[in-house]
Amino acid sequence: MLGEVLLSMVDITKIFPGVKALDKVSLNVTPGEVHALVGENGAGKSTLVNIVSGVHQPDGGEMYFDGMRYAPTSPRKAQEQGIGFVHQETALCPHLSVAENVFLGRMPRSMSVLASFKQAREETGKLLGRFATQLDPITKVQDLSIANQQVVEIIKALSLDCRLLILDEPTSSLTELETENLFRIIKDLKQRGISVLYISHRLKEVFTVCDRITILRDGRYVKTLAVQDTTEDEVIRNMVGRSISTFYPEKIGQGQEEIIRVEGLTRGNTFRNVTFAVRKGEILGFAGLVGAGRSEVARAVCGIDGYDMGHIHLDRKAVQFESFHDAIQARIAYLTEDRKEEGLFLNMAIQPNVSVTSLESITENKLIHRQKERDLAKQSVNMLRIKASSLMQKVVNLSGGNQQKVMVAKWLAIDPMVLFMDEPTRGIDVGAKTEIHYLMRQLANRGVGVVLISSELPEIIGMCDRVVVMNEGLLTGELIGSDITEDNIMRLAATQRRETA
Ligand SMILES: Nc1ncnc2c1ncn2[C@@H]1O[C@H](COP(=O)(O)OP(=O)(O)OP(=O)(O)O)[C@@H](O)[C@H]1O
Ligand SMILES: [Mg+2]
Incomplete structure (x- = not known):
């Protein structure tokens, strides 16, 4: 050989x-x-x-x-x-x-x-x-x-x-x-x-x-x-350099109380008549093939892109976010799958990148409290084991997976009510991946509604309390508890739902 x-x-x-x-x-x-x-x-x-x-x-x-x-x-x-x-x-x-x-x-x-x-x-x-x-x-x-x-x-x-x-x-x-x-x-x-x-x-x-x-x-x-x-x-x-557990955290979230309800959301042919709710304390999965429209729905709900029809209720009140900033004010956040386009300020250091979403909590008399900002960044770097020469290292010089960790850190820092996470562990190594999974479960246990969009079926199955499946812009079904299996998801991902007028 x-x-x-x-x-x-x-x-x-x-x-x-x-x-x-x-x-x-x-x-x-x-x-x-x-x-x-x-x-x-x-x-x-x-x-x-x-x-x-x-x-x-x-x-x-x-x-x-x-x-x-x-x-x-x-x-x-x-x-x-x-x-x-x-x-x-x-x-x-x-x-x-x-x-x-x-x-x-x-x-x-x-x-x-x-x-x-x-x-x-x-x-x-x-x-x-x-x-x-x-x-x-x-x-x-x-x-x-x-x-x-x-x-x-x-x-x-x-x-x-x-x-x-x-x-x-x-x-x-x-x-x-x-x-x-x-x-x-x-x-x-x-x-x-x-x-x-x-x-x-x-x-x-x-x-x-x-x-x-x-x-x-x-x-x-x-x-x-x-x-x-x-x-x-x-x-x-x-x-x-050591053995690590690759098990998923125990599922205990089974929230009943709805935080956000989306009804009949439609934009052209991209997604049509999409209805779902995110409940307090649950991890809701969005499954489907590439191009099924999962990210597009999440982005529309979070005010990043528009929609033609439909309603969004937050805590039973109708809302419509004009921009992503509006959504963040209401403590709805979206962790993008595209860190280069909209996730990170690549030419800035790790520290401001982590704190940018939570400026309110580290600002005193309209000035950023540098020590607080540093503490916040340091905490994230330790928690997610971000490998960098210092907190002031530019994000562009970090390895791909470490950039992803910085992005996860910044959204975890805002204390959201609903957090849409689009491919949060993309490119992340096994150890840190387990850590992010545990952090997601901790968030849910604190009452946050977590939405996980992932192309990895084992991750969806291992993490989610409930899963909705999309195919070609339509929601084709919902699975709960032990019904969340690979077979069931794949079947729904290929289902051509007949559209009800
Ligand atoms: N252009 C650069 N300037 C300075 N440091 C860099 C640059 N490119 C990479 N590094 C550093 O070199 C080291 C190795 O990075 P590399 O991108 O090769 O990692 P990797 O194994 O591909 O990681 P990942 O799984 O996250 O993609 C890291 O510490 C990174 O911060
Ligand atoms: Mg790499």
């Missing part, structure tokens, strides 16, 4: 101001192997693959690709050598169409601009077909959900003929179905001798699709294990 090596990394070191992100990491990828890279948030996974894809240059060590010295000075150079990549954060051009994004910078050569657009559309259509998705190549990327943007990134990487494909958390917003499609494609690549470097916090996926697993901890190489010779538990122990 060790005979042939496609990519070899030897003693790779990378230093950022204040952090040694990688400390002499070595790794081999063989032809046709799917090699997983795992580790806690901030362990150095993205930094390592960013060096392979030419985004960063190492401060020490060397790489070999196909037996030759390999030192790409830019992503383009890496691409030319046969490296394809899907980054953790999507980097598409929002105002261009799906097809234009897929062929960005290398539109097919044709007689005319129109003909080349047509060709790009057709090629993109074919690739989308392999993914079995309903996406239209001419849709603008800005109109797509995060999950669909992720699909476009994957298709873009697949459209380049690569020998090594790097996937940095490709499934963090995908549901079971899309993930299965991706796995089918990976198996196909493997058969054609193409290698994959695969980063994921979802260990079940790693065990399904990968051959070997390399574990990083604090920028250092821990070990490489063959999937058939190891267990999830062993991997977690090596990642975290």
